[in-house]
Amino acid sequence: MSFQQLYYTSCEHGLSPSAGFQFNAVSEQVSAETRLRVEGLAGYEPPRSLAESDTPELLARCPVNLCHTPDPQGGATTLCVRYVGRDSARRFGNYFAHALYNEGEFTPDSGGLLAIELWDSPVWTARVAETTEIPELPAPLPRGPLSPRSARAFLRAHPHAEQLPALLAAVFAALAEDGSVVVIDDTTDRIAHWFAAVSYLLPPPLARTLSFATYLFRPTRSRLHLIGTVPGAQPDFGPDDEESYTVFDFSAGRFPEVVPTHHLVRLLTRIGVGAIRSVWSWTAEYTHGQERALGDWHAPVAAAAAAGGTELTDADIRAVIDWLPGAGHLGPRRAAVAADIHHTHRDLDDDQLAALSAAAETGGDTALHHELEGKLHQSRIRAYVTGVENAPGPVPITHPTERERATALWQRMLGEAANSRQQVRLLLWAVGARLAPPPELLTAQSLDLARALLGSSGAGPGLREEVAHLVHTLPEFRAGLATAAQEVLDERGGQEQLFAQFPATLLSERDLGERPRLLEYYWRAQAERQPARTVGLLFRILEVRGQASPDAELLRGLWRQPSPAWTYEEATEIARRLPSDQPVDEAVAEWFDRAVKQEVRDEEGLRACLVLCDTLTAPGRDAWLRAVTRECVRTTLQLDTALREATEATALARAFRIPQIDAWAAPRALKHYRLLPAMLRLPVDPARLRTEIGEFGFSLADGYLRSVYQAAVTSDRGHVDGVLFSQVTGVIAINYERVPLPLAHVEIVRGLRRHTAEHWRYEDLDRLARALRPYSARLADEYQQHADNRLGRVKKWRRKLTQRRPSDGPRPEGG
Structure with missing residues (x-):
């Protein structure tokens, strides 16, 4: 921007x-x-x-x-x-x-x-x-000195700070009605602070629509929302301007007599400029994006403020409770809002408690829902169908006459059932009492109930349990539920999540065996609930469809969360199970491409990636891949082979100097996780290392130099094996005056030279002097001198040790 x-x-x-x-x-x-x-x-x-x-x-x-x-x-x-x-x-x-x-x-x-x-x-x-x-x-532009903190300090020091609610209310009205608010103060700096306080308190989407000018000599010639001026200007407000301009003269202490102040304005100013930005960030989690008027913002702001610990007034609470039933966009957060209100306000009436209970239920907070339900009057629970609370359940009726009467009563109550739950209980009663209603009536009622349940949302735990019991005890309802599900798919598209919803989740494969389309959607829901089964379910769907390869729609339907992509393991299993002698849908090639190129997070992921690459090179499978994907797989496996078969460190590093290292995740991961450890296990050609270290790249060179240095330090008192000796020789032989190295790496080379010269044994120094001679006679002579000095010191030390050894005392005669 x-x-x-x-x-x-x-x-x-x-x-x-x-x-x-x-x-x-x-x-x-x-x-x-x-x-x-x-x-x-x-x-x-x-x-x-x-x-x-x-x-x-x-x-x-x-x-x-x-x-x-x-x-x-x-x-x-x-x-x-x-x-x-x-x-x-x-x-x-x-x-x-x-x-x-x-x-x-x-x-x-x-x-x-x-x-x-x-x-x-x-x-x-x-x-x-x-x-x-x-x-x-x-962008971004540099900000000036205004901030919530400076605006708060300004308000605390201003003698008319109590006018802020009226000023904010007037600006809300100006935004809604295209009016103007005029602020008069001694300086434009003070005016800018008033504008800042208002801007911070406005909902951010409204603040972005605010037009203003901090100074106009003649305010009546402008129709901006906020207009500033100073006492020396000419406001010239006449009688005709009263409806268009609301004037706050902070310099003279003259203000509007009455400014209608919404409860939201009182809440915002009570929160204050200093804390409002946090509340606005929380409020974004409660809004649906269509808020326009003051009333639209009141409940979301109040809910966010309550979550942050702000005390709400009765008007704020009413706004939140009235808003909750229609706030389906909140999802589980609806229950959190209900909890915030319930835990801080214990004097709510039954209607308010009922609203909070419903919000807790639809939000998934079963514990809070039960707590609120327990506070409601027990009259909510009257009978099994229409009776009293804790009425006994149905018992089998064996007498023919009684059964006939009970059946008639049952049929009469069907027309009086007010909701699906009463219908469910009526059907459970018919089963429990062993009534014998007309089969066509039982089938019709079961189908009607199934349709109603599939079209509903927010079923509570009690209804879920009862419907589950009904599904297992009434075959007609079970069949009706399958029929209703089929009708939903036939009548409306976009029902991929049907079997992730209640009560379709109660159906099983056995119920859907003759309905292939339903069976497929059932398996899709199973894949979402049990991701580990997704690959197996994919091939079951392909078998039912009679297809050899999935298409893009099926893949997106099965892999929905958290993103439409395969793991390495899933891609490997799919590659092995797809027939290698047949072409695949273009979408499969795209998904393999994403699977191969996805970022490798750790060593375990790298191993899985290599297995996938190896699987995809099998005859027939590589034909599925795009050309760039084949090249990525080939390069990955070549680098993996080089890591396992290389015999010299700089040659291995050279193998990784390819442009694809930065473009492809798998080669990049091989370099990140395995290149340096592999190089440290290999001997190095000093002649190559001393000239090619500059081409390693900073990260690899840094890791290599520091690792060689550390290994040299830990080998002070032990034998220096051939691999480490070649590595140390190569690093010491680096001519950093010719090979451009960062200063940090030059210091490592110098440090290694000093450490080996001061701490390595004579034998290793002597070997090092001979090994360095082909590359630097000066260095070789210096190390030879260090070796000779070390040998001389050792001889002197041994001589002193012999002189200091205690005498054994005089020997006896003849000894």
Whole structure:
């Protein structure tokens, strides 16, 4: 994102052929429409007392106009207009307007800034450009000194801070009704602080639509939402302006008599500017994106505030409870909202408790749902069908007459059932009492109930349990449920999740054996619940379809979460089970491509990736792959072979110097996890290492040099094997004056030279001197000298040890 710039002032040189007010300079892409908009916003009149300001001190006292106007197409124009006194002809009245314009969303792409936070930003200038073309500015723009903290400090110190709720309410009204709010204060800096406080308290989507100007000499000539001015200007508000302009004169202490203040406004100001940004970030989790009016925002903000520990008023609580039944977008969070309200407010009435109970149930909080249900009046539970609480369940009726009466009663109550649960209980009663209603009636009622249940949402635990019992005890209902599921698929598309929903989950493969389409959707739901079975279920679906290869739709339907992709293990199993002598759908090639190229997270993943690559090279399978995927597989296996069969370290490093290392995940993982350990196990050709270390790349060279150094340090008192000896020789022999190395690596080489010279045994130093001679006679001589010195010190030490050995005392005569 970048911002087009425009400079507008009275000058001699600019886009106009003559001197005067004109655009001094603009960015290349600025349109005529943008210039026209900026020219209309850039006008400036200083207060009369400051009109002849021409010293820096007087000019600094002139009001500054930071003006911001979003446009309906999504762009935004922002200007900083400063009074500069005289123009080139020495006439007073000149001003300089520096404008920014962007065609996209202003706030999100500019680093999260609100437009008012550009107040006193270092981005603004008042200097005429030497050329007529100036560059665009990249985002993010540097913010000025305004922040929630500074706005809070300003409010605490202002004598009229209690007017903030009325000011915020007036701005809400201006946004809704295209009105204007005028703020008068002693300086434009104070006005900017008022604007900042309002901007922070507004819902972020509304704050981005707020237009404002921190200073206008004649406010009545503007229809911006927020307009600032100072006492020395000319407000000129007449009787006809009362409906269009709401004036807050903080300088004179004059304010509107009555400003309707919504409960949301009171809640926002009670939260305060300092804490509101956290609440807005929480509120985003409670909104559905269609909030417009004050009432739309009240409940989400109150719910977020309650979660953060803010005390709610009765009006806030009513708003949240009234909102919960329709807040299906919350999902499980609906139960969390109910818990926040319930745990902090214990004086709710039954209707409110019932609403919270429903929210807890649909949100999945069974414990809270049961707790709330226990507080409701016991009259909610009256009878098994229409009786009292804890009424006994049905018992078998054996007498023919009684059975006949019971059947008649049952049929009569069918028409009185108010909901699916009563219908379920009626059917369970028929089964438990062993009634014998007409088979066609029982079948019809079972099918009607199944249709109703499939079309419902939010079934509670009790109904789920009863329906599950009904499915296992009434064959007619079980058959009706399968028929209803088939009807849903036949009548409406997009029902892939049918068998992930209640009560279709109660059906089994046995119920769907004669319905191939239902069976497929059942298996899809099984795959979502049991991801480990997904590959096996894929091939069962292919068998039912009579297909050899899956298509893109089937793959996306089976692998839905967390992203539509195969693991290495899944891709390997699929590759082995697909017939290698037959072509596959284009989607399969795409999924294999994604599987091969997915990021390798650890060594275990790398092993699985290598198994997949090896599997895909089998005859016939490589034909499934795209050319670039085949190349990736081939390169991966070649590098794996090189790791296992290499005999010299620098040759192995050279094998990994291919462009695909950075482009493909598998080769990159081989380099990351296995290259350095493999090189450290191999001898090195010093002649190659001393010249090729610069081509290793920083990470590999750093790891190799540090590992060789550490190994040399730990071998001080032991035997230096041939592999380590060759590695140390190669590192010491590096001519870092010719081979460009980072300073850190030069220090490692120097450190290794010092350490071996000071700590290695004579024998190893002597070997090292001989090994270094073909590459550097100077180094060889130095190490030979160190070896000779070490040998001399050893001889002296042995001589001293012999002299210090205690005497055995005088020997006896003849001894």
